[in-house]
Amino acid sequence: MISSITLFTYEFDNQDIAVNELNEQLHGFELLAHTVGILMCDTEFIDSGVYKAVCAALPFDVVGTTTMTQAVDGEAGVLMLTVMVLTADDVFFEVGYTEPIPSNSNIAEHSKAGYESVAARLPSGPKLIFVFPPLLENAGDEYILAFESFCPNVPIFGTLAIDDSITFEHCHTFHNGEMSQDRLAFILVSGNVSPRFLMGTIADENKLPYSGEITKSKGHIVQEINNALTSKYFESIGFAKNGKLDDGLQFVPFLLDFKKRADHDDIPVVRAMVYFDENGYGVGRGYMDEGSVFFLTNPSADEIFKSSLGLIDRLRELPDKQAIIIFSCVVRRMTFGTQPLREAEMITEKLSGGPPFMFAYAGGEFCPTSYTDGKVTNRFHNYSIIACVL
16 A cells, blocks of 8 residues: 655755755655655756755655646645655555657657666566656657557556746756656556546537548648648638737647547547648647547636536545645646636645645646556546546
8 A cells, every 4th residue: 555745845945945844744754665756846946956955865766847836735836846755565666767859759769778677677567657758849649659568558647847938948857866858757656556547628518619620640740620731721710820820829729539549438638739830730739630520629717627626526535545646737727827826726725634645737648538447548638637546
């Protein structure tokens, strides 16, 4: 059985104060035979050296990413560093860091050696994989395909690195004091563990009166919609002009039905299209498969909040919770405008006083849409809120 505790500090300047605060919170908590830490923080903690000092002081392996806005028991804030500590006698944790991954390269090719060296340290095959990839030009699905090629039918959960800049230029992944903008950090978990997963996304009632079929695509590049060039399709519905998305449309959410995929499980997935390339093709954050049907959506802040509230209420009803890890798409936070802590504060209010939890914002979310009878359907998501319950 897993035991857990969350640690936090707002001290992003003084290394000694930050380390002392975390050590005081950890004092008295029993670390069992196998322990790991998931660390999330604002980029300020990198610049000041606090991140490295914390990793050096903690007596266990640590991986994670940069983020914006976080929450743990009783606390929700922006300039925070948080750590979810997982420890057990009968659950095994092994951490890894891949070699650098160039944008638009083969993820599996650059990750296989790192995965195999870490997996060899486990007493048995992994039952859960936590992934913390860098924010590259690659589609998020490519990380899933890579790990599924190493160990099929294992649930994958995690977050793409993100930061609080407009251009997302300072996103980093973490591994035991190291940091990188092009290396993937991960945790392999084996032993007595049975994870459960929840997901909340854009509801059907948020659909706009614009739908269609992706008639030509390659991976995350949408070439044609309804047999028309993608940029022309968006111009025809008033969302674009002269080959560019309208001002204010930083991301266009697609509610997709992967009806022609072999692993289709009847659960729609949301994808974000971010811009048109020089050919007029739409570039998405994740795979947008040819033959998929879609609706465009435009959820309000209240509708986003409602879906988060629904997930948390469902989560609270689950029995036997020792640790809860929640990631929410950064676009959801953007939707809240002048209330950037709205979602985080609700989660803190609802979950504080119960099992330890960690909440942070994501550049893209990795979470199974179904996990039953030993069969898992791993998915990459946008615009979603996801939870892993241990």
